[in-house]
Amino acid sequence: MQTKIRQNLLQIQEDIAPYKPNIIAVTKYFDETAIIAAYNAGLRDFAESRAVEAVKKIENLPPEVRNNSKFHFIGHLQTNKVKKVVMNFDYIHSVDSLKLAKVISDEAQNTGKIQNVLLEMNIAGEEQKYGFSKNEIFKEFTSLKELSGINIAGLMCMTPLGASEKTQDEVFSEIVELKKQLEEKFNYPLKELSMGMSQDYKEAAKYGATMLRIGRKLFN
Numbered sequence: 345m346q347t348k349i350r351q352n353l354l355q356i357q358e359d360i361a362p363y364k365p366n367i368i369a370v371t372k373y374f375d376e377t378a379i380i381a382a383y384n385a386g387l388r389d390f391a392e393s394r395a396v397e398a399v400k401k402i403e404n405l406p407p408e409v410r411n412n413s414k415f416h417f418i419g420h421l422q423t424n425k426v427k428k429v430v431m432n433f434d435y436i437h438s439v440d441s442l443k444l445a446k447v448i449s450d451e452a453q454n455t456g457k458i459q460n461v462l463l464e465m466n467i468a469g470e471e472q473k474y475g476f477s478k479n480e481i482f483k484e485f486t487s488l489k490e491l492s493g494i495n496i497a498g499l500m501c502m503t504p505l506g507a508s509e510k511t512q513d514e515v516f517s518e519i520v521e522l523k524k525q526l527e528e529k530f531n532y533p534l535k536e537l538s539m540g541m542s543q544d545y546k547e548a549a550k551y552g553a554t555m556l557r558i559g560r561k562l563f564n
Contacts, residue, residue, distance in 0.1 A: 345377070345378065345381040346381040346382075346384045346385050347385075348563075349381055349382050349385040349387075349562055349563065350385040350386065352561060352562045352563070352564075353367065353385060353386065353387065353562060356545065356556075356558065356561060356562070359545070359546050359549075360545065360546060360549035360556075363549040363550070363553075365540075365548075365549055365553045365554050365555060365556050366389055366554060366555050366556070367387065367389070367556050367558055367562075368389040368390065368391045368416050368538075368555055368556065368557050368558065369382045369387045369389065369390050369391065369558065369559070369562055369563075370390075370391045370392075370393075370418070370541075370557050370558060370559030370562075371390050371391065371392060371401070371559070371563075372391070372392050372393045372394060372397075372398070372418075372419070372559070373559065373563075374559075374563060375401065376401050376404050376405055378563060379401065379405060379409065379413075380405070380406065380409055382562065382563075383409045383412075383413060387562075388412065388413050388414060389413065389414045389415075389416060389555075390413055390414070390415055390416065391415075391416040391417070391418045391437075391557055391559075392415065392416075392417060392418070392419070392433075393417070393418050393419025393420075394419060395417070395419075395421070395425040395428050395429050396425070396428070398415075398417070398432070398433075399428050399431075399432050402415060402432050414434040414435065415432060415433045415434055415435075416433065416434065416435045416436075416437055416555075416557075417429050417433040417435070417436045417437065417438065418437045418438055418500075418538075418557055419438060420438060420440070420474050421436065421438055421439075421444060421448075423443075423444060423447045426444075426447050426448055426451050427451050429448075430448060430451045430452050430455060430457070430459055431455060434460060435460045435461070435462065435497065436448065436459060436460070436461045436462070437461075437462045437464065437500040437538050437555075437557075438462075438464045438474070438500065439461045439462065439463050439464060439494075440463075440464040440466075440474040440475045440476060441476070442484045442487055442488060445461065445488055445491055445494060446491060448461060448493065448494055449491035449492065449493030449494045450493060451493070452493035452494060453492065453493040457493075458493060458494065458495050459493060459494050459495070460494075460495050460497045461494050461495070461496060461497060462496075462497055462498050462499060462500040462536060462538050463476060463481065463488070463496060463498075463499050463500065464476065464499075464500045464501070465478075465481065465499055465500065465501045465519055465522065466501075467501050467515045467518050467519055467522075473502065475501070478522060481522070481526065482526075482529070485526060485529075485530050485532075486530065489530060489532050496532065496534065497534070497535055497536045498523070498534045498535055498536025498537055498538065498554070498555075499519055499522065499523055499526075499534060499536070499537055499538070500537075500538035500539065501515060501516075501519045501538075501539050502539070502541070503515045503516075503539075503543075503544050507544070509547065512544045512547045512548075513547060513551075515539075516539060516547060516548055516550075516551035516553075517551060519537065519539060520537070520551055520552055523537060535554065536554045536555055537551075537552055537553050537554050537555065538553070538554070538555040538557065539551070539553045539555075539556075540553045540555075540556040540557070540558075541556070541557050541558060541559070542558050542559060542560040542561035542562075545558055545561070
């Protein structure tokens with residue numbers, strides 16, 4: 345498995361050259377052995393979307409892997425799972441409301457840390473997807489940036505399932521522009537752009553993604 349992952353990783357890196365975003369291995373459908381194999385293949389960032397199962401996996405990892413990796417929570421986060429996630433994850437990519445951000449900030453302060461978060465944007469306006477609309481993010485950004493238990497590291501988005509290349513381009517160009525507008529209006533640097541998955545990572549890299557969330561393309 346390790347050899348296969350290394351081959352897949354090299355192919356992805358070749359596909360996106362000369363860009364060098366951080367490749368985050370999405371391990372939500374795989375067990376600890378897959379995480380260990382990916383670690384041994386050179387990956388150091390791992391993403392999960394189900395809090396309870398993810399925490400068990402992280403706890404079962406060998407200390408070397410656990411201590412030298414970063415863990416990213418990318419699923420919809422319910423407020424009753426915030427404590428578990430704050431205790432175990434370096435980044436939360438899926439902050440989709442001011443209410444959730446406040447709960448994360450309070451919990452982070454209770455545990456003595458500043459939690460890195462990304463604000464999830466629903467750029468395409470899909471009803472079934474979570475995330476801030478453009479109007480909401482401009483209304484609430486001042487309140488968000490004043491929360492002392494969080495560091496807003498950047499923005500996250502997903503393109504619609506089965507989106508054409510044209511739609512992908514529209515979504516990615518829109519979030520890049522939105523990031524620029526927020527930075528200028530609120531004088532707040534947004535370092536990260538978490539966008540691009542197995543089906544659209546090449547386009548995302550071209551548009552300046554700093555984090556690619558890749559599962560199937562790495563492990564299959």
